[in-house]
Amino acid sequence: MTSRIENHPILGEPEKGQLVSFTFDGRELEGYEGEPIAMALKAAGVMVHRYTSKKHEPRGIFCAIGRCTDCVMIVNGVPNTRTCITPLEAGMTVQTQYGVSAEPFDSVPGVVNAVSPVGATGESTTASESAQPTTASANTQPAAAGQEA
Numbered sequence: 001m002t003s004r005i006e007n008h009p010i011l012g013e014p015e016k017g018q019l020v021s022f023t024f025d026g027r028e029l030e031g032y033e034g035e036p037i038a039m040a041l042k043a044a045g046v047m048v049h050r051y052t053s054k055k056h057e058p059r060g061i062f063c064a065i066g067r068c069t070d071c072v073m074i075v076n077g078v079p080n081t082r083t084c085i086t087p088l089e090a091g092m093t094v095q096t097q098y099g100v101s102a103e104p105f106d107s108v109p110g111v112v113n114a115v116s117p118v119g120a121t122g123e124s125t126t127a128s129e130s131a132q133p134t135t136a137s138a139n140t141q142p143a144a145a146g147q148e149a
C-alpha cells in the first residue's frame with residue numbers, strides 16, 4: 001500500500017523523477033527528485049514540519065501552494081524554507097524548525113516523537129512505502145491556518 005496518489009481523476013498520473021535519498025532530522029528517507037520536499041515527507045508519514053516560536057505548537061502542510069508559513073523547515077541549513085514549493089534534491093538535509101532554529105524547545109511535550117516521527121527503529125523509509133506515524137504526537141495535524149501561536 002502506498003500513501004501517494006498514483007492516479008488523480010483530474011490531474012492524472014504525477015511525473016516522477018529519480019528516487020533519491022535525503023535526510024530528515026538525521027534519518028535517511030527517500031523521495032522523488034523534483035517533487036516538493038513536503039510531498040516526500042508526507043509520503044514517509046511526517047506530519048510536523050515546525051513548532052511555533054511562542055506557544056511551541058506543531059505546524060505542517062496547510063495551503064500547499066507557498067502562501068502560508070506552516071510548512072517551513074530548515075533545508076540545507078536555511079531556515080524558513082517553504083517545503084511545499086521547494087523541489088527535493090538528492091542529499092538534501094531537512095530539519096524540523098523550532099522557532100527559527102533546529103534546536104528543539106525544552107518545553108515541548110512529545111518533541112522527541114516529532115524529531116523521529118517515522119518510526120522507532122532507525123530504519124530508512126522509502127517514499128513508496130506506507131509509513132504511518134507511530135505516535136499520536138507525531139500525527140498531530142497543524143492547528144489553525146497560517147497563524148503564529
Ligand code: FES
Pocket residue numbers: 060061062063064065066067068069070071072082083084085
Ligand atoms: S503549506 Fe507551504 S507555504 Fe503553506
